[in-house]
Amino acid sequence: MAPASFSSDLIRSCADMVILTVLRSRPMHGYDVLQSMGEFGDGQFRFKQGTLxxxxxxxxxxxxxxxxxxxxxxxxxxxxxxxxxxxxxxxxQRTQQWERFSTSVNAILWEGKHE
Structure with missing residues (x-):
């Protein structure tokens, strides 16, 4: 079974970071960016050209x-x-913020599982 799609709000919140990460490896034209993004995260970052x-x-x-x-x-x-x-x-900077944020959210979620 395919994983459920992420909410559009969640994808939008990290789109900049994902695009910058993809471009970190090499210069790309838009189609290459779309293809590369689609390869990450179980295909959850498939944007349409009108979005990218x-x-x-x-x-x-x-x-x-x-x-x-x-x-x-x-x-x-x-x-x-x-x-x-x-x-x-x-x-x-954003990657460091994301790491701290996701660690904090995971800690809250983990604590919530024990109640």
Whole structure:
């Protein structure tokens, strides 16, 4: 049986962190970002293009990623996204916050199981 989908609120709350993590490995165009995200978390981070691109544009406005146009040998130009130094700093900070947050939530949930 397939795992239940995460709520859209939960996915939205960590979307920036997931995108920055995916881009940490290498620059990618939007389709590659979508594919890579779909490979993580049992496929729970499958976004539609209409959801992903506004997030990418916002991350670029924040200065956490940058983009450049690339023309591959096939001839069709595509925008390639990469994480910036500021994006790496934010990702490190958010990852540390997430670790503390999830540890705290797990502690509460664990205590609640014993009542």
């Amino acid at each position: 691109y506004p997030l990418l544009y916002r991350l670029e406005r924040e200065g956490w990623i940058k983009s450049k146009w690339q023309v591959p040998e096939t001839g069709k130009k595509r925008k390639v996204y990469s994480i910036t130094a500021e994006g790496r700093r934010v990702l490190k």
